Amino acid sequence: MNEFELIARLSKSLPTNANVLTGAGDDCAVLDIGLPDQWLLFKTDALVEGVHFTKDASPEKIGHKALARCLSDIAAMAGTPNAAVVTIALPEKFDIAFVEGIYEGMNRLARKLGVAIVGGETTTNPERVLISIALLGFAPRGKAVLRSGAKTGDAIFVTGELGGSPAGKHLEFEPRLAEARWLAENFSIHAMIDLSDGLAGDLRHILNASQAGAELLRTAIPISRAAKVRAKEPSLKAKPAFVAALTDGEDFELLFTVAGADAVKLLDAWKTHFPKLKLSCIGKIVGNTGITIRDKNGTQPLAANGYIHFA
């Protein structure tokens, strides 16, 4: 049983209440707690030594990543993060400077974004460091962007360049909060997700939630320099760059859909507002399910279903 099968099984019978608009299964939960103009977003995410970072990673980057992963989920709903609580589980003998480094990385990112860290739990995990963060945020009432709104004919967009994250980006990425809010304020974004599992896997999450399919244009998919460099280095035995862009995971870019009629206007406005961050239209939503890729030889179904990580 992989991560997604387990989650699907456990999600079936979770308790709910009158405040819950969207429970488990999207990037964040969405709660209506009676704020006149806002919905509350609620999310948790965890990092484990040896799974999400190596023992020799910089503690500041580990802390940055731990918080940034949650922030990226708030971005995926076009939300604004507000407050976090942190569980950190440590071996009994730990290096205090290492733990302080983790907090420095978290605190720096939190401070930059106005996020308060309002509580923590320290506990013992004898074999390895584990960090679990829960994050609260807000979205304008009625405006949280879910995974489920993609419609036939939508254009599919992705920010940045994909693949090669294991080379370093996975520890240093900047969650696309400002970009996501700008998108939701200026366009009708039908569906959005942040890329944690890889384009192929995360696009499937949108398609499953929206009961739709997608056709991607192979040449339009933006491949990162890191993925290309890794592909050329025989000692790494890395994936071909295109496969890396589809399946490496931990890109933490935004994947979203808008009505086809909005696509050109959006691309133009984006270039003015975010000249340094690439935005690519990589395909369209189609009525039939599944993902196909079009190249000069025609279309073929996408077999690779992304990085299925139990992690």
Added chain:
Amino acid sequence: MNEFELIARLSKSLPTNANVLTGAGDDCAVLDIGLPDQWLLFKTDALVEGVHFTKDASPEKIGHKALARCLSDIAAMAGTPNAAVVTIALPEKFDIAFVEGIYEGMNRLARKLGVAIVGGETTTNPERVLISIALLGFAPRGKAVLRSGAKTGDAIFVTGELGGSPAGKHLEFEPRLAEARWLAENFSIHAMIDLSDGLAGDLRHILNASQAGAELLRTAIPISRAAKVRAKEPSLKAKPAFVAALTDGEDFELLFTVAGADAVKLLDAWKTHFPKLKLSCIGKIVGNTGITIRDKNGTQPLAANGYIHFA
């Protein structure tokens, strides 16, 4: 460095923002997010296999305990819990029935209390199961009970009976939510905490936050039957029952203070509303710092400072 020293060090420089009324250092964080009648409470807590439960514990009880610990912190602020997110970290080979059992225990307790479980993260922790839960709740605006309000002359109360929790109560306790709300609605509760570290340790948390001392009456401290039975069983090499009541930890009862003038009225009203749950007046808040215990031989300072667990 123990748990409390580490937390003190990390807590010094945490980022905050305009919504934070009480950050790290109380039972829950208290946020003012603009709700007209309510404050938001936010809390995280974790359970680790081999630290907080043994491998052979019932999964339903593990799930119950994981959520109940957070609920007990909401109770300590006289709050009402609303929604939780759950991180569960599992060895790569896990028993699906065991994981479902954990969720059953959590779900049953959540459902009973109207708490929604709105998201989760499953991840890998190769050597042992770890569960981290973050919980949101509400307290009436201006009415969350902090640790910091104890005043000289206050009577100190504790619910239930203390000690012996390792014999079983630690996996089965009921968080004192209804009792705490009733207390805050009907009396001016000056300070409150839930007993997780043991009476001696948790009373010190109140005293440190309130800059006060306490005098306890030895014969008034309610000792559980489990603590007495364990003390008499030579094979357990357990603590004397009185020491167990002070230091075993994981009682998850309420410890609180009210003005001395309210003490008798409170005890009388309690007996009517909660006839099945013992309430004991165990001493008073005094101006000087530290804890003393009075018995027939006079008063002596309390050396044992509770169960200092890095856990």
